[in-house]
Amino acid sequence: MSAEQAAPQRRGPWTGTRVLDLTGLSGAYGTRVWAALGADVICVEPPQGNPVRTMPPLAPGHSGPEASLWWAYYAASKRSVVLDLTDAEDVSALVRLIGTADVVLDDAPPATQETYRWLADSGEGGLGVAGIVERFPHVTWVSITPFGMTGPRRAWRSSNLIGWASCGLASTVGFPHGPPLAPGGEIGVLMHGASLYGVIGSMLALRSRDQAAANGGAAVGQTVDLSLQDFGIWLSPETGVPLYLDDQVPRPRAGNRRPITSPMGMYPASDGYVAMIAIQPAHWNAVAQWVHELTGNEGILDEIFVDIVVRREALEAVDAWVEELTTQFTKQELFVEGQRRRIPITPVNTVGDLRTDPHLEAVGWWRSEEHPVLGSYTVPGSPFNTDGDWWAWDRAPMLGEHTEEVLGELS
C-alpha cells in the first residue's frame, strides 16, 4: 500500500522541514498544525502503535490501531513509521532518521531521554539526548515532560488532570461544595496548549539555527525543555504567585456565577444555559430594558441598579429577574438577540451545538475526509486562516503506513 501511495504533495510555509514526533498526547495538537503547514511530521511508533491510538472515543464498529478518533484527528497530515527499538536494525534506522530531521519532539520520562542507548548500540556515539545532539548538531531536541528535565519531582507522573492540579488552576474551578475540576474535562486543553508551545520552541530554535547559518555561522540546534507544570503556570496568572503576593486575596471556587455583580455567569435557557456578563452601565441598561420589555418589570429600570454594588447587594432578586428573561428562549435565540442588543452573552455550547453552528457553517469551516478504514466523515477546518496557500490537510496515517517509504528515502 505505502509503496504505491505517493507521499502527500507538500505545500505551506514549512515545506522542507522534517520533524520526528516521538510524543503521545503532549505533542499531538501542535504537530498536527505544523504538519498541515507543510512540515514533514513523521510519527515514530512502536509495533503496537502510539498510545493515542487506543484513546476513546473509537469509531463505532471498529477496533484496532485505526479506530481511535483521537488518532484520526490529532495525527492528521503526519506520516507513520513503525520501528521496533528492541531490533538492532530498527535502532540503526532510527539513528539515521534522526540525522535527517530538523526537530525531534519527545515526551519520554527525563531519565529515559538521558539514557537512550541508540547511538551507543549503533556504535555511533554516546548516551541519551546529549549524545544525539552531539552526533547531529543541527538537530533540535524538544522535551515535553510533566515537570521538566530537572528538579526533585522530575520523575513524577502526570496527565492533563494532574497538570491542572500542579499549576494552581484547578483550585479555582468548580462549585464551593464540591471538589476542584479540570477545565474542559477530558478534551485535554493543557496538553494541547503545551504541544503548541513545544512547536513554538521548535520554530524558534530553527530560526536561531538558520539565522546563524545565513550569517556564516554554524547551523546548530539546541535542546528545549518544556514542563507541563511550568506551562500551566504561564497560563494561570489568576492563580499565580504575583497576584497572590500583590493582593493576598484567595480565589476560591465560586461555581458558575461570579458573586461580584449580576448578571455575571451562567443563566438557564429553555434548552441549556447561556453565559452573560454585564459590568459596564451600557450592558446593564440593555439587559434591564430587555427584561422590562419582556416581563413588564418596572423595578429593574430603576437607576439605582445601574450601580454594580447595588446589584451585588440585591444579587438574588436581580438574578431572578434575569432568569425570567433567559428561561423563555433557547440559548441560540438569547445569543443572537442579546448580541444584537450589544450585551456580552454567549450560549454554553455542546459539541453537538457546535457541529451545527450557523457561523461555522457559513464560513465553510468543515472539511470532509476519506479514510481507508473509517470511511468518510466531517472534520474541523483550519484553526486560523491566511491570504496564502498555507494549509495541506491529509488524513491520519495508518500504523506503519509510511515505514517502507520513509526508510526507502534513507537508503
Added chain:
Amino acid sequence: MTGSTDRRPLDGVRVFEISIAVAAPCCGKILAHHGAEVFKVEARSYPDVARAFGSAWARDPELADVFCDTSPYVPEMSCGKRSVGFELKQPGGLEAAKRLLATCDVFLTNFAAPGIAELGLDYASVSELRPDIIYAGMTGFGVDPDKPYYPFRAFGPNQAPLVGWDALTGFPHEEPAGIPSIAPPDYMGGLHATLAILSALHERDQTGEGRFIDISQLETTVSFLGPYLVGQDLGVPEPFRNGNRVPWSAPAGIYPCAGGDVWVAVEVQSDEAWRALTGLAEWSEIDAHDDSGQPALSTYPHASLAERLANHDAIDVELSAWTARRSPQQAAAELQALGVAAYEVLDHRGVLVDPQVHDRRPYSIVPCPRLGRDLFVRDPLQMSATPPFVTRAGPNMGGDTTDVMAELGYADDEVTQMIESGDVFTDSRPELVLERPFDRWYESVGIAEFYDAEGNITGGGQ
C-alpha cells in the same frame, strides 16, 4: 544567568502591538522574551483593561495618575515591551503610529475587526505603509462582514462557554461549573497567533513577502474538540461533563485530604499502577471502617480498565477514605512512589512553596520603572542556546513615547507640541517609584522561604 550568549531567535524583529487584555498581549510577551522589540501602542482614551484593574493597594487619589502602572497583569502581559502613548483617534497620534508601523515587521492586534478598520489599521491600509508586514489580526469571529457572528462581541470570560469547554467542565448531575474565573481560551488564541507569526517570518525569509493572518478565536478554540466533532458524523454519542473522569484511565479524580479544603489529584494510568495501588496494606483497615458494603480495593488487583470504570463510584469511596487520612503532599508522594500519577491541588500559596516550582523557577523578577522591581511568569521554554528573557518589567503607560519618537526622527519641540495637543502622551511622574506590597509583606504571610538571604526571590531569576 542568561546562558552563554544573549543572542535570541527574534533579534531584530519589530512588533507593533495594539491590544487588550490577554489574547494578543500574551503573544507579544512570548515574542519579547525571544528577542523581538515589541511596541505596545496605548491610548488613554481606551486603556487596556489589564491596566484598568490597577491594584487594591494603589486605590489612593494621590496615585490616580499612576494607578494604570500598578496592576500585576501589566508585567504578566507586557513585560519586556516598550509602551508608546499614541492617541490614534487624533491625527498626529495616528501619523506617529503609522511612522512607527512603517519600521515594523509584525502588526499584532486583538481589537475587534470593525474597530481596527475604523482606525484605518486594516490589512489593506497597513500593507500600504509596509508591504512585507506580517499582519496578525485576532478577532472573535473573523474579518468577513457578511458572516453571521461578525458584529458580535467576543469577551474573554464568554469564550469558554461559546466553544464548548464550559459545558464539559463539571459533574454530570449538576449544572456545568464552567471556568468563569480564568481564561485559557485567550492563551490558546495567543499561542496560535505566535505559531502563525513564526511561520510567516519563516516564509518571509524565503520569499520576502508579508502575510495576512486571520485568527478567529471561535475556530481556533473549537479545534480542541476535534475527536468529538469527528465523532458526530460517525454516530458517537456526544460527550458529557464527567467530573474529573476520563475514559482511558481509572480511577481518575480529585480527592479530599486531611485539613479542610485541600485535595489531591490522582490518575491511575495503567493496570500496573492499579496493582501497585491495590497492594497497599491500608485497604483492609479502611474497609473495616466504611459502611459501603463493598469489599476493599485490595480484592481486585486484576480489575481491568473497563471494570474499574464500571465501579468508579465504589473505588472513589475507598480512595477518598485513604486520601482523607493524609495531607495532599503526603498522599501525592506516596502515590507517586507506587507509580501512580498524583499531585496536590495547589492554590496560590501552594504554588509559592512547591518544591518543583522552587527548582524550576518559572518566575522572573527584573527592574521596573514604576515599581523598582517586579515579578511575573517568564517564558516556560528552557532553551539551551538561546534562553528567553526580558530585562525590564512594567512598562509604564506611555513610558517610551519620547524615546521612540526620537528614534522615528521627531524633533524635541515637535514631540513637546504633540504632547500639548494631546496627540501623544508620556507616563505620569516618571520619577515616582512605588513599592509592591510583596516587598514588605512577604514575611507576614510566611513565605520567607521564597527568598534568599538578600531578599531576592529565589523562585524567580531569569
